[in-house]
Amino acid sequence: MTPIVQGKRLVKRYGEVQALQGIHFSICSGECVGFLGPNGAGKTTLLHMMSGIVQKTSGDLTLLGLDISKQAREIKARIGVLPQENNLDPDFTVENNLRAYARYFGISGKLAQSRVEELLHFIQLYDKRKAKISELSGGMKRRLMLIRSLVNNPEFLILDEPTTGLDPQARHVIWQKLRSLKSSGKTMVLTTHYMEEAAQLCDRLYMIDRGKILAEGKPQELIHRYVGKEVLEIRLRKKEKDRLLERLEGLDFESEEIEDTLYLFPRDSEAVLRRLVEFDVQELQRRPSTLEDLFFKLTGRGLHE
Numbered sequence: 001m002t003p004i005v006q007g008k009r010l011v012k013r014y015g016e017v018q019a020l021q022g023i024h025f026s027i028c029s030g031e032c033v034g035f036l037g038p039n040g041a042g043k044t045t046l047l048h049m050m051s052g053i054v055q056k057t058s059g060d061l062t063l064l065g066l067d068i069s070k071q072a073r074e075i076k077a078r079i080g081v082l083p084q085e086n087n088l089d090p091d092f093t094v095e096n097n098l099r100a101y102a103r104y105f106g107i108s109g110k111l112a113q114s115r116v117e118e119l120l121h122f123i124q125l126y127d128k129r130k131a132k133i134s135e136l137s138g139g140m141k142r143r144l145m146l147i148r149s150l151v152n153n154p155e156f157l158i159l160d161e162p163t164t165g166l167d168p169q170a171r172h173v174i175w176q177k178l179r180s181l182k183s184s185g186k187t188m189v190l191t192t193h194y195m196e197e198a199a200q201l202c203d204r205l206y207m208i209d210r211g212k213i214l215a216e217g218k219p220q221e222l223i224h225r226y227v228g229k230e231v232l233e234i235r236l237r238k239k240e241k242d243r244l245l246e247r248l249e250g251l252d253f254e255s256e257e258i259e260d261t262l263y264l265f266p267r268d269s270e271a272v273l274r275r276l277v278e279f280d281v282q283e284l285q286r287r288p289s290t291l292e293d294l295f296f297k298l299t300g301r302g303l304h305e
């Protein structure tokens with residue numbers, strides 16, 4: 001498949017800060033691709049570049065076969081952007097926020113009206129169409145932001161943390177809507193700090209940190225490649241821990257110790273569990289490995305800002 005978005009050797013510098021350090025990526029038609037990484041990794045910077053808001057320092061970036069540094073206007077007309085921070089116009093009602101966007105894209109009259117109504121029904125905000133922005137809950141504002149990004153019926157959708165700060169219900173509503181957009185053939189890129197969101201929505205992921213791509217692949221493939229099938233989470237006393245690791249010598253596993261918890265990533269969980277019986281383990285959890293384990297494995301558990 002030919003990619004509809006492609007970045008090569010992309011660099012962004014803000015003074016001394018290297019926000020993106022020469023990254024390569026591609027997104028094919030119909031794909032939902034996620035960029036996952038800690039705060040400050042460079043995700044928003046990358047999405048801003050794709051949206052034509054931020055200029056790259058160097059490298060190549062094409063969207064829909066067009067060069068962002070030469071044809072940004074044409075690209076902007078054909079993409080939809082949900083920014084990390086809401087920026088609704090507080091002076092307008094819900095429907096007028098959408099109309100203003102439609103006007104910006106040159107959509108007016110009956111077409112604008114039917115498009116706005118259709119989107120309000122789609123996201124279940126039709127009853128709120130006359131409300132002021134200040135009367136909306138956080139979840140409603142985010143839903144409105146999402147449909148605002150759809151006003152021009154974009155071919156490519158850029159979603160920067162679509163559900164951050166929302167309650168589980170509101171998050172699930174947005175996930176359902178994004179899934180339905182995906183099945184209608186929309187191509188999307190998203191960032192998120194919710195690993196569950198990435199697992200639910202993304203066909204493929206790029207793990208990113210400090211402006212560099214650390215890994216790329218399908219969610220399950222990445223987990224199996226970097227973490228393995230299962231994790232044993234063990235809580236026990238400090239001095240028991242060293243003895244336990246000694247006792248496990250010879251078995252094939254990796255481990256990580258964080259505060260009171262020992263994480264084991266064994267090739268054969270049964271073999272490890274057999275040797276654990278003699279220990280006074282306070283808590284033990286055996287579970288399938290997740291994207292969260294992958295995230296920590298690749299980016300570490302501490303803050304590095």
Ligand SMILES: Nc1ncnc2c1ncn2[C@@H]1O[C@H](COP(=O)(O)OP(=O)(O)OP(=O)(O)O)[C@@H](O)[C@H]1O
Nearest residue numbers: 014017019037038039040041042043044045046084
């Ligand atoms: N306008 C700016 N001027 C200077 N530095 C910036 C600017 N925007 C971003 N940065 C820096 O670039 C780096 C990447 O920031 P970016 O916002 O892209 O991260 P992010 O991955 O989106 O993080 P978060 O998960 O917190 O949203 C950070 O070190 C940030 O401080």
Ligand SMILES: [Mg+2]
Nearest residue numbers: 043044045084
């Ligand atoms: Mg960001």
